[in-house]
Structure formats: C-alpha cells, structure tokens
Amino acid sequence: MPVNYATPTPAQLFPVAGVRLGVAEAGIRKANRRDLTLIELAPGSRVAGVFTKNRFCAAPVLVCREHLKTASIRALVINTGIANAGTGEPGLAAAHASCAAVAQLLDIAADQVLPFSTGVILEPLPVDRLVAGLPAARAALKADGWHEAAHAIMTTDTVAKAASRKVGADGTAPAGSAANRATAVTITGMAKGAGMIRPNMATMLGFVATDAAVAQPLLEQLVKEAADESFNCITVDGDTSTNDSFILIATGQGGARFDSASAPGWAEFKAAVIAVARELAQAIVRDGEGATKYIEIAVEGGRTREECKAVGYAIGHSPLVKTAFFASDPNLGRILAAIGYAWNNDPALADLDVDKVKVWLGDTLVAENGGRAASYREEAGAAAMKPAEIRIRVDLGRGTCTANVWTCDFSYDYVKINADYRS
Amino acid sequence: MPVNYATPTPAQLFPVAGVRLGVAEAGIRKANRRDLTLIELAPGSRVAGVFTKNRFCAAPVLVCREHLKTASIRALVINTGIANAGTGEPGLAAAHASCAAVAQLLDIAADQVLPFSTGVILEPLPVDRLVAGLPAARAALKADGWHEAAHAIMTTDTVAKAASRKVGADGTAPAGSAANRATAVTITGMAKGAGMIRPNMATMLGFVATDAAVAQPLLEQLVKEAADESFNCITVDGDTSTNDSFILIATGQGGARFDSASAPGWAEFKAAVIAVARELAQAIVRDGEGATKYIEIAVEGGRTREECKAVGYAIGHSPLVKTAFFASDPNLGRILAAIGYAWNNDPALADLDVDKVKVWLGDTLVAENGGRAASYREEAGAAAMKPAEIRIRVDLGRGTCTANVWTCDFSYDYVKINADYRS
Numbered sequence: 001m002p003v004n005y006a007t008p009t010p011a012q013l014f015p016v017a018g019v020r021l022g023v024a025e026a027g028i029r030k031a032n033r034r035d036l037t038l039i040e041l042a043p044g045s046r047v048a049g050v051f052t053k054n055r056f057c058a059a060p061v062l063v064c065r066e067h068l069k070t071a072s073i074r075a076l077v078i079n080t081g082i083a084n085a086g087t088g089e090p091g092l093a094a095a096h097a098s099c100a101a102v103a104q105l106l107d108i109a110a111d112q113v114l115p116f117s118t119g120v121i122l123e124p125l126p127v128d129r130l131v132a133g134l135p136a137a138r139a140a141l142k143a144d145g146w147h148e149a150a151h152a153i154m155t156t157d158t159v160a161k162a163a164s165r166k167v168g169a170d171g172t173a174p175a176g177s178a179a180n181r182a183t184a185v186t187i188t189g190m191a192k193g194a195g196m197i198r199p200n201m202a203t204m205l206g207f208v209a210t211d212a213a214v215a216q217p218l219l220e221q222l223v224k225e226a227a228d229e230s231f232n233c234i235t236v237d238g239d240t241s242t243n244d245s246f247i248l249i250a251t252g253q254g255g256a257r258f259d260s261a262s263a264p265g266w267a268e269f270k271a272a273v274i275a276v277a278r279e280l281a282q283a284i285v286r287d288g289e290g291a292t293k294y295i296e297i298a299v300e301g302g303r304t305r306e307e308c309k310a311v312g313y314a315i316g317h318s319p320l321v322k323t324a325f326f327a328s329d330p331n332l333g334r335i336l337a338a339i340g341y342a343w344n345n346d347p348a349l350a351d352l353d354v355d356k357v358k359v360w361l362g363d364t365l366v367a368e369n370g371g372r373a374a375s376y377r378e379e380a381g382a383a384a385m386k387p388a389e390i391r392i393r394v395d396l397g398r399g400t401c402t403a404n405v406w407t408c409d410f411s412y413d414y415v416k417i418n419a420d421y422r423s
Numbered sequence: 424m425p426v427n428y429a430t431p432t433p434a435q436l437f438p439v440a441g442v443r444l445g446v447a448e449a450g451i452r453k454a455n456r457r458d459l460t461l462i463e464l465a466p467g468s469r470v471a472g473v474f475t476k477n478r479f480c481a482a483p484v485l486v487c488r489e490h491l492k493t494a495s496i497r498a499l500v501i502n503t504g505i506a507n508a509g510t511g512e513p514g515l516a517a518a519h520a521s522c523a524a525v526a527q528l529l530d531i532a533a534d535q536v537l538p539f540s541t542g543v544i545l546e547p548l549p550v551d552r553l554v555a556g557l558p559a560a561r562a563a564l565k566a567d568g569w570h571e572a573a574h575a576i577m578t579t580d581t582v583a584k585a586a587s588r589k590v591g592a593d594g595t596a597p598a599g600s601a602a603n604r605a606t607a608v609t610i611t612g613m614a615k616g617a618g619m620i621r622p623n624m625a626t627m628l629g630f631v632a633t634d635a636a637v638a639q640p641l642l643e644q645l646v647k648e649a650a651d652e653s654f655n656c657i658t659v660d661g662d663t664s665t666n667d668s669f670i671l672i673a674t675g676q677g678g679a680r681f682d683s684a685s686a687p688g689w690a691e692f693k694a695a696v697i698a699v700a701r702e703l704a705q706a707i708v709r710d711g712e713g714a715t716k717y718i719e720i721a722v723e724g725g726r727t728r729e730e731c732k733a734v735g736y737a738i739g740h741s742p743l744v745k746t747a748f749f750a751s752d753p754n755l756g757r758i759l760a761a762i763g764y765a766w767n768n769d770p771a772l773a774d775l776d777v778d779k780v781k782v783w784l785g786d787t788l789v790a791e792n793g794g795r796a797a798s799y800r801e802e803a804g805a806a807a808m809k810p811a812e813i814r815i816r817v818d819l820g821r822g823t824c825t826a827n828v829w830t831c832d833f834s835y836d837y838v839k840i841n842a843d844y845r846s
Contacts, residue, residue: 053764053766054760054763054764055762055763055764055765055766055772055773055775055777056759056760056762056763056777056793057763083756085756085759085760086756086759086760086790086793086794086795087793087794087795088778088792088793088794088795089792089793089794090794091794120754120756121754121756121757121759121760122755122756122759122789122790122794122795123756123795124795195743196743196757196760198764237741237742237743238740238741238742239741239742239743239757239760239761239764240760240763240764240767241760242756242759242760242763317661318660318661318662319660319661319662319742319833319837319841320618320619320660320662320841323837323838323841323842324841324842326838326842327841327842327843329842331543331544332545333506333508333509333543333544333545333546333665334544334619334662336479336508336509336544336545336665337477337479337508337509337544337619337662337663337664337665338662339478339479340477340478340479340480340663340665341476341477341478341621341662341663342478343476343478344663349478350478352478354478354479355511366545367509367545369511369512370479370509370510370511370512371509371510371511371512371513371514371545372509372510372511372545372546372547410742410838411838412835412838412839414742414746414838415746415749415833415834415835415837415838416835418742418743418746418747418750419746419747419749419750419752420750
C-alpha cells in the first residue's frame with residue numbers, strides 16, 4: 001500500500017484539449033488485464049522527452065529519440081508486461097512495427113508515433129498481440145481517458161499515479177478561478193513505476209500534457225528542468241531502468257501561448273508543470289515496492305547541487321538506512337556512515353569536513369561536531385522515526401547549494417515483490 | 424547460516440610465533456559475551472594497515488593511522504558492541520584512553536597500541552568497562568588464541584572467520600611439508616563482518632599475522648595489494664563502514680626473512696598472504712547478512728581494471744539482481760540493466776557498446792548482440808540459478824583487463840537482521 005497517496009478520481013483529472021486516450025487488453029504477458037494504451041494528439045501538438053541514460057536502453061527508447069528528431073508527433077503507444085529491452089535487432093523491429101500499425105490505423109506516418117514499453121527485460125515483445133489490440137484501443141479513445149490509462153500502464157504499482165491542475169495563463173488570477181477560466185491552462189499527467197527506480201534524466205514512463213501552446217525550444221528546456229526537479233530526485237532501489245521516459249506534450253488547443261520564457265504567465269505555468277511532475281515522481285516513491293515510509297532527504301550547505309544530490313543518494317540508497325526506517329529504529333549512525341562514503345558518488349566530497357556536518361531527523365538535531373549532538377535524546381529519535389513521512393535534513397556546512405532526494409524504506413515486501421515478480 | 428563456510432577448528436589455526444591473543448567479557452554493550460580481545464606482539468614485530476576511506480571514520484581508525492606513523496607496535500585492542508564512530512572528540516579521547524590502559528598493563532608506550540572498535544555507530548564507547556576488562560584479557564593471552572579471538576570480534580556474524588596456512592619460505596618445498604618445516608612461514612588471520620560491507624581500502628576488521636620478517640616498505644606494499652585482491656572486491660550491501668581496518672603483522676620470529684621483493688620465496692609468500700586475505704574476505708560474503716547464495720562476478724574484456732570493478736559492483740549492489748538470485752529466478756534482464764548503468768560508477772563506461780557485451784550464468788551464455796542469446800533457454804537459466812554458489816561472467820568486449828567482485832543475495836533475513844539490529 002502506498003504511503004499517503006491515493007489515485008485522483010476521474011473527475012479530478014481534467015481533460016487536456018487535443019489529447020484522447022484509449023486502453024485495451026492485448027494479452028502482452030498476462031490475459032485479462034488492460035495492458036495497451038493509445039494516446040492520440042491533435043495536429044500541431046508539440047512534444048519533448050527525456051530518456052534513460054542506461055546503456056542497455058530499450059528499443060522503444062531508441063525509436064522515440066529518432067522520431068522526436070524528425071516528426072511532428074501525433075500518437076503514443078504504450079504496452080506493459082514486456083519492456084522490449086535487451087532485445088537487440090528483433091526488439092527494434094518490433095518497436096518499429098508497433099509504430100507502423102498505429103500509423104496505419106490513424107492515417108499518419110510511422111515516425112509520428114512514439115512507442116513505450118515497460119515490464120520484463122530480455123524477453124521478446126509479442127508484437128502481433130500488440131497490433132491485434134490496437135483497434136480496440138482506438139475505439140476506446142476519449143478525452144477523459146486519463147484515469148483508465150494511468151491504470152493500464154501499471155506493472156508492480158499498487159495504485160495508479162496521476163495529477164492534474166489548472167493555472168491562470170497570465171499568472172494574475174488564482175489557478176482555475178472563474179475569472180481566469182477563459183485563459184486557464186490545463187496540465188494533466190500520469191506516471192508508473194514502483195521498482196527499478198533511480199531515474200537518470202527521466203523515469204519509468206511519465207506523461208504530462210497541457211493545452212497551452214509552447215514553442216519547441218522552450219518545451220525541450222522545460223522537460224529537462226521538470227525532470228531534474230522531480231523524477232531525477234527520486235530513488236527506490238538505485239536501479240536505473242532501461243526504459244525510463246518522461247514526455248511533455250503541448251497541444252496548443254487551449255487559449256494560452258508561450259513563445260518565450262518572457263511570455264506573461266510563463267513562470268506560473270512552468271511552476272505548475274514542475275509541480276505536476278513532482279507530484280507524479282513522489283507518487284512513485286510513495287508506492288515504492290514494499291514501502292511503509294516516505295522519506296524526504298533535504299541536503300543543504302553544499303558547494304554544488306551535485307554534491308548535495310550525491311549525499312542525498314548515498315543516504316537514500318543505503319540498505320542499512322532504509323531497513324532502520326522500516327524498523328522505526330533510530331540507528332542514526334548509519335546515516336553518518338552514508339554521508340561519509342558519499343564521495344564515492346562525487347569525488348568533490350573527498351575533502352568533506354565531518355566536524356561541520358549537521359543532521360536533523362524531523363526537527364531533532366541528531367549530529368554535529370563529528371558526533372552525536374549533546375542535546376540528542378534517544379526518545380526524541382525514536383519519536384521522530386515513527387511517522388509515515390519523515391524528513392532527514394543534512395547541512396554540509398561548506399556552501400549555499402541545496403538538493404532534495406525522495407525515497408522510501410526497505411521492507412520484507414520489497415524482497416518478496418522482487419523475488420516473486422515474473423513468476 | 425553462511426554459504427559453504429565453516430570456521431576452521433582450533434587445530435587448523437597455526438599459532439604465529441610472536442603473537443599471543445586473549446579475550447574477555449567486558450560488557451561493552453551486552454552482558455555475558457566475549458567482546459574484548461587483546462593481541463600482544465613480540466618486540467621487533469612490523470605492522471602495516473589500510474583503513475576505511477569513509478569521511479566519518481571511527482576514532483580508533485584515526486588513532487591507528489597516527490600510531491602506525493610513529494611507533495613500533497606491540498599490542499592491538501579490539502572491542503565489539505560499540506563502533507566508537509560518529510563520536511567526535513570524546514570518542515577520540517576514549518580510543519586514546521584504551522591505548523593508555525593497555526600500555527600500562529603491558530609496560531609499553533601508548534602509541535605502541537592500535538585500537539579497533541566495531542558495533543553501533545554514534546553511541547559513546549564505555550571506556551571504563553573496556554579498561555576494567557583488560558586484566559582478564561591479558562591473563563588469557565596465549566599463542567593458540569586465534570579461534571577464541573575470531574569469535575570475540577563478531578557482531579552480526581553467524582560464524583567466526585579465520586584462515587591459516589604454512590608455506591615453504593624459499594618456495595621450493597610444498598607448503599608445510601616436513602622437509603620444509605625448518606624454514607616454513609606461518610600465516611594466520613581472522614576477520615569479522617556480515618553487513619555494512621563494501622570495503623574501500625580494507626574491511627571491517629581483518630587481521631593477518633605471519634612469523635616471517637618483512638621489511639617495512641615491503642609490508643606496506645603487501646597490505647595494500649592483499650586488500651585490493653580480497654577485501655576491496657567484496658560487497659554485501661554497498662555500505663562502506665566507518666571502521667574498516669585491515670592489519671598485516673610480521674613478527675619476524677620464524678626463520679624466514681624478506682628484505683626485498685626479489686628475496687627467494689617472496690612470490691609464494693605473497694600469494695599465500697593474498698590467499699589468506701581472500702579466504703577471509705570471501706568468508707564475510709558467505710556469511711553476508713541473510714545470505715543464501717554466494718555469487719562471484721567475473722568481469723573481463725574491460726579497458727581498465729577499474730571499469731571492470733565498476734560493472735561488478737553495479738551488478739553486485741543491485742537489489743533487483745540480488746533478490747532475483749534469492750528467488751532463483753533467472754530474471755536476467757536485471758543484470759543487463761545494471762551493466763547499462765554502471766557508468767554511474769565509472770564515467771569511462773559511458774561509451775560502452777552493449778552490442779559487444781556477453782553475459783554468462785555459470786556456463787550458460789545468456790546475452791550477446793545487445794539482447795538475449797539465440798541459444799539461451801529458460802530451463803538452462805533456471806538450472807543455473809539453483810546452486811548455492813553461482814558465477815556471473817561478463818565480457819565487456821573492449822579490452823584485456825579483468826576484475827572479480829564477490830557478493831551474496833538479498834533475502835528477507837537481510838531486512839530482518841538490519842531492522843532488528845541494536846534492539
């Protein structure tokens with residue numbers, strides 16, 4: 001069960017003009033489950049994406065990169081069950097065949113289609129079954145299909161992840177207020193992922209769409225920034241997936257138009273896109289495999305954002321820290337140990353002066369001057385470990401940069417889920 | 424229970440002339456357990472060590488580094504229960520006080536004593552109890568005390584780890600043969616560790632002693648090489664400890680003398696020291712917290728040894744790979760994913776051509792040409808996952824360098840042990 005997260009209701013997910021979604025049962029890996037999603041975009045939509053940096057990246061990731069270079073994207077096709085990664089040339093052919101089939105169905109060109117897959121790595125994609133399921137997905141296309149689609153892209157997820165909001169396009173009226181309705185911008189997104197989560201440039205399938213018109217260079221900059229502030233700050237198990245993809249779609253079907261970063265309302269719009277991306281990213285951590293606790297690691301006082309993230313990830317990946325949180329045991333020396341070896345992630349930390357490091361758990365000062373804080377009491381630590389949401393704050397005491405990493409604890413169920421997955 | 428490892432019997436651990444060991448119950452953290460070990464070295468013994476690179480290194484590690492610079496070491500004092508790490512100035516004072524107490528008891532100088540601690544981080548060392556236990560440890564000193572000492576330094580270890588062998592000093596006679604007995608060299612060592620294991624330069628307390636005389640520069644070079652070929656190739660959970668220490672002692676009380684690397688018998692002696700260190704390091708992995716499988720990851724075809732190790736560690740740290748081994752499920756795409764993101768550990772791998780990578784499980788070729796090997800059958804993979812000892816072989820196809828990493832699987836019991844430890 002996720003930590004303090006519930007899927008928004010269908011009514012809470014605003015349709016985005018120019019986007020229609022349809023799902024179907026294609027029997028990709030298992031029967032009787034919706035595992036195929038088709039997304040149709042209005043002509044003129046602009047699309048930008050960031051993808052995994054895993055060298056064994058999936059065939060659909062390669063095809064997405066290629067198609068985003070050359071074409072105006074009109075459709076996305078997503079299957080779960082099989083990741084189509086580690087599948088070599090046949091995998092690439094299967095991804096291309098999926099695009100061709102969608103193109104034929106929608107009367108567009110194959111390079112106007114972006115393919116996505118998620119599931120088991122190293123097994124062949126049954127592309128015939130995928131193609132056979134497409135007509136049903138097309139028949140199901142509808143503007144309010146986000147809720148169903150968010151469910152259809154799940155694998156080990158226990159809940160569907162989606163987020164939606166409206167903001168005033170000119171930044172002057174409260175989000176979604178009646179006064180601003182005419183120029184309001186809608187932003188709706190969905191994501192999937194629960195394990196093999198340590199995105200590098202993007203995450204395991206995140207899709208955010210807006211009805212604003214956004215100039216292509218601006219959109220490409222925004223998708224990177226949004227990923228860096230959201231999906232690129234989370235980890236469940238430190239395993240960077242082969243299929244991570246985060247896609248930002250701007251259909252231009254609403255009234256708002258952003259041609260440059262100085263356009264009125266851009267700052268508010270950008271903040272809203274990042275907020276939606278962050279909500280989705282955090283939902284993935286809240287639904288991390290076996291998670292019982294949601295943990296924010298806020299690192300400050302670094303010389304660079306990178307070294308702050310290196311410390312955040314060292315703590316967030318440590319199985320010892322994560323099992324201590326599972327047990328609600330304030331065995332906080334494990335956090336210090338992780339800070340101490342974080343230079344493995346960023347050599348700039350090799351000269352970290354530990355006497356200047358401070359660590360808080362919630363509001364409780366735990367460590368300073370190279371050791372346990374004089375004011376620290378075990379009971380305060382024990383109390384701070386209890387809540388389902390916990391904030392670890394680290395001050396490195398050597399600069400002004402900050403970074404956040406979001407993660408979850410490590411429980412029996414993580415082992416169970418990953419020992420059982422596939423079987 | 425450890426994977427295919429049993430503690431040698433007392434008779435299998437040869438005493439090393441010039442080394443006496445004694446243990447006692449000091450009640451450091453828990454009552455009624457032997458938690459204090461004293462090791463006395465004959466005058467003229469030479470000692471070299473390597474220590475953790477964790478920035479939050481323990482107070483005893485700082486003191487060891489200092490004492491090794493200036494003094495001829497005559498004693499080692501080891502406590503379990505409390506790591507004396509993350510303890511700031513008071514921790515340093517406690518480590519110094521331990522040395523002073525040992526010095527008084529043995530009529531030597533305080534800087535001739537090396538202190539070691541292992542256990543919980545961030546809690547103060549009850550140095551009074553340690554000092555009070557010293558006379559009993561001293562009274563128990565004996566040449567054949569290795570077996571008892573190996574037990575007394577345990578924390579979450581389920582078995583004591585020790586190794587011993589004799590080699591012909593001139594390399595001409597079989598190890599320990601009667602003909603060679605007069606010039607034989609004895610090498611005996613012990614180690615502890617089961618969790619927080621990802622040594623960087625050394626491991627969580629490893630001690631190896633020999634009765635050979637070894638020139639100090641040679642000894643210092645050998646301790647580094649032995650660590651690099653043993654403790655620095657293992658991982659249980661990726662957590663580099665604050666207390667890792669690996670100590671090599673040469674008492675010079677036997678007949679053999681090595682003044683330079685060209686001395687007769689040096690190569691065989693060196694190989695034997697490395698073999699003892701490796702046996703101890705592998706014993707730690709076999710006794711890895713919750714381990715049910717022992718996994719060797721042999722990486723070849725790299726441009727550098729470092730990039731081979733980066734790939735080995737990416738695989739060896741992946742919770743997804745480790746849980747798949749626990750389940751004996753040949754979900755081998757997870758190995759490919761880990762190879763694909765290994766460039767996180769070594770940027771030189773960012774241009775890895777995955778089409779040239781080959782992966783074997785035991786003798787079964789699993790992946791080549793960027794995907795699953797045509798010859799691979801699921802049944803062969805399933806069979807290869809079953810044994811308690813498994814070898815993963817990876818050919819990066821871009822060079823001639825190699826490296827091995829030894830690790831274990833990830834089970835419910837790892838979570839249980841680390842959620843319960845301390846309580």
